[in-house]
Amino acid sequence: TMLKKVLLGSLGAALVLTAGILLGHFGIQRGSTHLSHDRSLVPMCLSRELTKVPHMATSPGDEQTVQYMLKRWQDPDTGLDQAWREEYKVYLSFPDPNTPNKVTVGESWEKAYSSDQEDPEVVQPYAAYAPAGHPKGRLVYANQGKPSDYFLLNQTLNLTGTVAITRYGGEGRAGKAINAAPYGVIGVLVYTDPWDINDGKMSDNNETYPYSWYMPPSGVERGSFNTHYGDMLTPYLAAKDDTYRIPEKNITGIPPIPTQPIGFEDAYALICDVKLDIYNREELKNSANVMGVIRGSVEPDRYVIYGNHRDSWVHGAIDPSSGTSVMLEVTRVLGRMVKQGKWRPRRSIIFGSWGAEEFGLIGSTEYTEEYYSKLSERSVAYINVDIACLIAFLQVKTPGSDSSSVYDNWIRYFNRTSPAYGVIPNVGFLTGAGSDYAAFIHFLGITSMDISYTYDRTKTRARIYPAYHTAYDTFDYASKFIDPGFTSHQTVARTAGNVLMRLADSLLLPFNCSDYAETLEGYLSKAMELYTDGLAAHMISIEPLQTAVRNFRSAAARLDQLIRDSDLANETPLKVRRINDQLMLLDRAFLDPVAFPDRYGYRHVIWASSKAGQATFPGLADAYTRAASTGLDNDWKEAHRQLSILIQAIQGAAHTLGDTI
Amino acid sequence: TMLKKVLLGSLGAALVLTAGILLGHFGIQRGSTHLSHDRSLVPMCLSRELTKVPHMATSPGDEQTVQYMLKRWQDPDTGLDQAWREEYKVYLSFPDPNTPNKVTVGESWEKAYSSDQEDPEVVQPYAAYAPAGHPKGRLVYANQGKPSDYFLLNQTLNLTGTVAITRYGGEGRAGKAINAAPYGVIGVLVYTDPWDINDGKMSDNNETYPYSWYMPPSGVERGSFNTHYGDMLTPYLAAKDDTYRIPEKNITGIPPIPTQPIGFEDAYALICDVKLDIYNREELKNSANVMGVIRGSVEPDRYVIYGNHRDSWVHGAIDPSSGTSVMLEVTRVLGRMVKQGKWRPRRSIIFGSWGAEEFGLIGSTEYTEEYYSKLSERSVAYINVDIACLIAFLQVKTPGSDSSSVYDNWIRYFNRTSPAYGVIPNVGFLTGAGSDYAAFIHFLGITSMDISYTYDRTKTRARIYPAYHTAYDTFDYASKFIDPGFTSHQTVARTAGNVLMRLADSLLLPFNCSDYAETLEGYLSKAMELYTDGLAAHMISIEPLQTAVRNFRSAAARLDQLIRDSDLANETPLKVRRINDQLMLLDRAFLDPVAFPDRYGYRHVIWASSKAGQATFPGLADAYTRAASTGLDNDWKEAHRQLSILIQAIQGAAHTLGDTI
Known part of the structure; x- marks a missing residue:
């Protein structure tokens, strides 16, 4: 994990994911664990295998891991439909x-x-x-x-x-x-x-x-x-x-x-x-992604992408091999079902083992650049599992140990009060570039999710697990202090696999746009509290922003109502496709490639990182803070420009959710 | 028409449209005229009505025209499903x-x-x-x-x-x-x-x-x-x-x-x-678009857009009212069929009467900015009919006068030899910003078409019809010298209506991606002829561009084969939707918002305008020409950057045409 300050705010989340959008339909539910019929999880031996040698990007250990993953994903009994390596030449x-x-x-x-x-x-x-x-x-x-x-x-x-x-x-x-x-x-x-x-x-x-x-x-x-x-x-x-x-x-x-x-x-x-x-x-060196796919049966042109990086500083038993173990376990279980002819998802699943993440999310970013059009048009969601577990002895009880569910633990240790639902599990926001989801959410506008099992923050002030990015992040350390028995790895594998299967297999995408509206309303009320007067003093009205958020809420409610009023399984397949496209493309509507021209790869006007440290719209917050501090006319103009960009994006998102013509 | 030098190259075309993409399936065919059952075309009185007063943007005449169009489009017997006005405040x-x-x-x-x-x-x-x-x-x-x-x-x-x-x-x-x-x-x-x-x-x-x-x-x-x-x-x-x-x-x-x-x-x-x-x-003034829709029956979330501007310099009988007459006639005929319950297109049709085009394509551009996300995601094509006829007494025979078809005239007076088809009607390229298609093709990457009936260029050297943008562009002038009897208006209305209905109604979109490959190959061979040596002298290889075009050709051939091998009407509706999405989004794949950062609204790397005056890739041509003239290292770097952008775009387009996973 290329962990940066921006991720710190979300470490408290058991499941960290962008937007409330995914929350409503499965995040909050006490769902069954689809993977529970396969209890033969073997992350322990995987982790040992993966962490025997250092596997920094371009090291011999990295190449060994590439070969290992290819062997697994091409396995005739438990592999995927197809797997291959893709090479880039990058600046390290x-x-x-x-x-x-x-x-x-x-x-x-x-x-x-x-x-x-x-x-x-x-x-x-x-x-x-x-x-x-x-x-x-x-x-x-x-x-x-x-x-x-x-x-x-x-x-x-x-x-x-x-x-x-x-x-x-x-x-x-x-x-x-x-x-x-x-x-x-x-x-x-x-x-x-x-x-x-x-x-x-x-x-x-x-x-x-x-x-x-x-x-x-x-x-x-x-x-x-x-x-x-x-x-x-x-x-x-x-x-x-x-x-x-x-x-x-x-x-x-x-x-x-x-x-x-x-x-x-x-x-x-x-x-x-x-x-x-x-x-x-600096040197130009080759770095590889390992890619694998399971072809969708009904909508092969819709992708759910699941990824993690492969490279580490030194051994990286936790970062990233805990996530790699989980990914290999998920692919093994799903691959076997596919090879046995027992199951094939409605949509296609793409797995990516990214290279050179530690140098700046390089493998995943190059992938999104190379396949920009296709991924923009067809991707339903991206799931990232990098540091699967950073729990240690302070961990909350894992489901395996006392059979309480992920849901129970989640709502107990990390919750919030929603105006619509009351107390629910909390979900962080992917506002930074902490791991390989960055290019997916910030550059392509693909709804993304980062999953990890974390520790009880009332019991430690640790910024992250202490061996992070040191040579002490070893199999020994992980097996003794992070996840003895690797039960939390199992929990994360089941959770991530469950999410993946629901995204890939459900008729209606498990996205809830009204939760997105709730987030926008929260951002709006914070923006109004902080900025209304200051903007008004410079003849800039925040009212059109209120209107835009209100329109978004109406459009979301309309779409929810349409979904409730529909019998999608028995209507024309084009109807559910139409609604799914509206949900899939919602995050795309928030992209504006000219919003932040000096910040490579940041185009999402809601989830871009911000220096202002406020739970509100990042572009507006940063521009306002700067203008208020310098008082320069040009800086107030930029604040106004950011406000207009934001309004247009939210209105555009409302249009995509609204009646389709 | 905000006609610029860049349009000059395409004036020879009877039907001017972007890319060969539309050509294969209907451009070349001797198609039936769907509108022929309605011979009561009335462009003459429409034109007279529209040109009675000057209707420069924001003039009283413009407002009269807005009201006139709303009345027509809201007519209970021949109107559209819905029509409304949209207001912008623009700098005139x-x-x-x-x-x-x-x-x-x-x-x-x-x-x-x-x-x-x-x-x-x-x-x-x-x-x-x-x-x-x-x-x-x-x-x-x-x-x-x-x-x-x-x-x-x-x-x-x-x-x-x-x-x-x-x-x-x-x-x-x-x-x-x-x-x-x-x-x-x-x-x-x-x-x-x-x-x-x-x-x-x-x-x-x-x-x-x-x-x-x-x-x-x-x-x-x-x-x-x-x-x-x-x-x-x-x-x-x-x-x-x-x-x-x-x-x-x-x-x-x-x-x-x-x-x-x-x-x-x-x-x-x-x-x-x-x-x-x-x-x-300069003044900030309000300017309106008039919008109307016919809702699609099967895929309402797919749009075919048809538009023309409403404002003129002085009277504008030809520019734009010939096009406005044609649009009103097309909407009247289609509207009546819809109101009578006789017909409803598979896809939705959006009609736009744009304001303030003459000041810089303002109405259509603001529309694309406001509805950016929705239009990008859902638009199948944009059809522009602005100067419907610029024929005059030098005109080629119109179908009405001797019952020869548009096809016959087209192939006789404006043809080219295609490697794949032999002699076929020629089609120009929309490489400039001559009319309201600009924002659709260059900013949004929506496949676009501009239709007009033109004169025999062997008989006059006129740059355009001589009354263009003068006070002499009147009903009298048009009815005496441009189109006596308005038969060419009828021809254009039938042609444009025909194209519109095929785009909106056909199960498979009438796009041919192999024709696009032919254009790219033509551009490639010109680029290789002109630039290979000069680039090689600066250690830049043109070979990856060859590979990219070859990959595009293979992907196009593969998709054509898939279409030929399919029985789309009898397979799952999701299959034809998938293929149609590939065709619809092909032009989108050529967009790169950072390719030309100093040129507002130009993002399409194949059709952007170029100063180099060569029938080849515009960004590469301009950058190469500049580098060859200055010899500066930075200019050669920009040529290399443009080459890489182009390669990535063509590869990306090939990926969208290729196997969907």
Whole structure:
């Protein structure tokens, strides 16, 4: 998982999915588990198989995994209808294998960061796309590296020529350096603070792994330090051999100064002057997706897509192999039913094992670029299962252990009160680019869902499971501390498989557009509360936005009524197709390719990420916040433009839900 | 018609339509005329009714026409299922009613251009969006005002401070001033040269109207002098009351210096120093579309759209009222069948009477912006009939007069040799923004067609019918010289109605994707001939483009084979829907919203207009031409980028035609 700050808000969800749209028809239901007749789930051995060797993108381990997946998906008894590999040539970032990156403090302290202290045979990136360089300067603590952190620090200190040390969280990885550079900061260190990840535990004698799920002092959290997703040299184009590549100097959204992640053990050792010797360099390398399909019986031209990435930092037992295990298990169960002639879904199912996700969701993004038209026209939904389980010993009871259902657990530990339904399981929003759903929802406007089983947040303040992106994310760690017995893996496999089957097989798509209306109404009321007066002071009326949301609600109610009044199974197949098309294309109606022209791949005006930190329309929130802060006429114009874009998109969505002519 | 240079290339076509895609199934066939059972066509009285008063956009005459059309379309016996008006507030350009624009030569000669010399009660724009100003300078003749014209002129003359006089043709209207300004030219006059429009005739005693179809010496050809289409203050947004409007200073693509069209009588009178007094000014005004629908019986969520604009310069008997007459006649005939319960099309039909076309295709563009999602998802085709007849006494025989068919005339006077079919009727390409099809094909990627009956080009060199955009385009002119007896109007009504009914009613859409492949192959072979070596010299291979076109051809052949092997009427309705969706969405697959970021509304990478003047892929042609001329590395990069965009689009189109999973 290329986890970014934007995902943090949704980690509390047991099932995290975009929009309330999916919620009504199955999210909330106490559905049967279609996969329950197949209890022979074998994620344990799969996970062991998948995590034996490191499988960073383009490593020999990655290629082994490709072969392993192809073998499984081409298995004559349990494979899919078809499976193949697709190759892209993408821009990745690696350390120099001969000259390790180094952090030096005076004469006395020095540490190399290329072979991993926890796993010495592995040479691999720590901060992908962080530039090479040799900054040396006084160390300053810059909190989370947010713009406000540097702004405040600069009130009392001259930051020019300093090296900033920041902790993970609160700001995207690259942002910590991008925000620093304007103040003259020449290098950035990033560490994982035990208060953010370990509930304060930091002793390697008895508090951290292998004694618990907490990260040991030497653990280093890696990551990709780019802010756009997809191959950076081929924006909007699939990265084939002959594809045009932009000049490297035109790349935006990467750190302008050398940056290096370190463990908290080292962070606490650093004082005074620090020197960084960073030798990272970029290379064009091949990376593969593995694709598999089950052909639909009735509507082969409608796709439900299910995916996860394959590459990891070091071993990646949880991220991503927990998700890969689940995917392989789902394909094995469904594949066997298909091969035995017992079942074939109404719609087609496409499985994708994405390459190079950790470098910026590259495999999935290139796939959406290459098949843009076809996927836009035909995809019903995308399901992502990446970190299937991040539960640990603090986990809520899993269904397997006491036979309470996912529904019961979900509504107990993560709920909200809906105006329409009362207390229901809560669902987060996919407003960021945390994993491979990003290109599907933000670029293509395909309704998407990210599923994982998570921990009880009242029991830990951990930002994410502590071994995340470190060399400690191993089979041993996962089997001891994350999911002993792998029962939660089973639960996720059954849940995801269930969702997949309902999407692929139900006559009427299990989407509820009135739930979407509820979300828009929530966003609207927040926008009115925050922005009405400020906009009015600049002669901009928020009223047309109210009208648009009201129209959306009416159109949704009309469609719901039409569905209730219909006997779809016994009417012409074109009627249910028509209604399904309205539901399928609803998220597409929110796309506007010129809404955010400087943000590659963000076209969805409801779910785009936002810096404003408000539960409301992202484009309007960001533009308003900026205008209110600068007071510039041009910024108020942009706020008005964002408002008009939003109104037109919501009206357009209402039109697609409304009477078809 | 907002006719521009780009349309010139297609005037030779009897039926002008985008892509060969429509050709195969009905374009070439000697089809029956479905409308032939209704011979009571009444375009004559319609035309008289429509042209009694001037109906420039926002004029009282325009409002009268709106009311007239609503009355017709809401008629209980011959109206449509539903009809209504839709209002936009758009940025238009008008002269000052109190202070006429003036051209002055020394002391002796002066002419006012606000009330029309031919039609004194009409005060209206000559050059919409040409700025106000009072330039005075030496007059220089600058041919057609092309970049090369000014470049050559500047070799021998200092153009600074001069007023250029140019003739219509060879360059877009605004271009004549945009190209001039960098040389210091301070004003531009544009006239219609008798050699270009009148076959050299210029006497008002016996050679020109009212003695013939030729334009009298006083005739002035008006036009809109903007290069982008749609409301200029609200790009990509429907121009509602509250919509954000860009600052006027940010408008691009309009003349930077005062510009005035004049008649050739005046052009020949001008010598030496000339002074222009231009008082044009811009205003926000309401403009309406009139919409009407016939609901489809089987697939109401599939639309065939038929449209024409309603506004004209002065009376506009031909442009647009010949087309409006035809549309009213088609709606009357179809409406009556529907009201009598005798017929209802399989798919829905939407009729649009667009406002403010002459100012830059504004009504149709705002419509596509407002209903973007719904129209993208559901539109099968757009048919435009604007200038229905521009035939005059030079016309080819019309079917009415000697009962030869449209097909016979078409193949006789305008044919080509196809590799697949031999000699067939020729079809032009809609590569420009000549009329309201522009937003449909270039912005939305909806397969479009523009139909008009034209003259025998071996008999006249006229750029277009001579009264075009002058006050002489009247009912009298049309009934005497363009279409005596209005038989060609009938022919066009039957042809357009026939096409419309086939699109709306046939089980399988009458699209032939193999004809599209033939066009792509033609473009490819031209591109290879012109660009292979030059690209190779910059390490850019054209081979992947060959592969993409080959893949498209295979996919098209596969789909054709599937259609031939199917018994669609007796298989599941979802099968023909699936195939129809592939055909319908084929043109959509060629859209790329980031291909031409500085050209509003151009997203179709095959049919976008091009300056290179080659029958090949426009983006590649323009980028290559530029790179070859400047030799700059960045320009070669752009050529490579355009090539990659093109390859990806063609591959994407091949994917949509290919096996659906």
